[in-house]
Amino acid sequence: MKLPRDISGQNLIKYLKVYGYEVTRQSGSHIRLTTIRNGEHHITIPNHSQLKIGTLSSILAEIANHFDVSKDQLITELFK
Numbered sequence: 001m002k003l004p005r006d007i008s009g010q011n012l013i014k015y016l017k018v019y020g021y022e023v024t025r026q027s028g029s030h031i032r033l034t035t036i037r038n039g040e041h042h043i044t045i046p047n048h049s050q051l052k053i054g055t056l057s058s059i060l061a062e063i064a065n066h067f068d069v070s071k072d073q074l075i076t077e078l079f080k
Contacts, residue, residue, distance in 0.1 A: 001076050003060070004056075007051055008048065008049050008050060009049075012051065016043075018077070019035055019067065020037040029046055031046075031047050038067055039066075043059060060074055060075060
């Protein structure tokens with residue numbers, strides 16, 4: 001499945017709540033999310049109106065690695 005091209009930082013944060021991510025702090029335009037599922041994991045999301053495709057891909061790869069699923073499976077679950 002292809003990555004969405006028009007997703008904002010705020011929308012991605014909403015999608016990631018399914019995996020237990022919650023906002024823990026914000027510094028400027030960067031928002032830090034934390035989950036305690038499968039051990040504690042932190043991820044930083046830029047609060048931009050449209051995330052660059054490389055940034056989105058990198059964030060999703062890191063999350064997929066933490067949850068031990070493929071990136072394609074994660075994309076399918078998040079953006080169905």
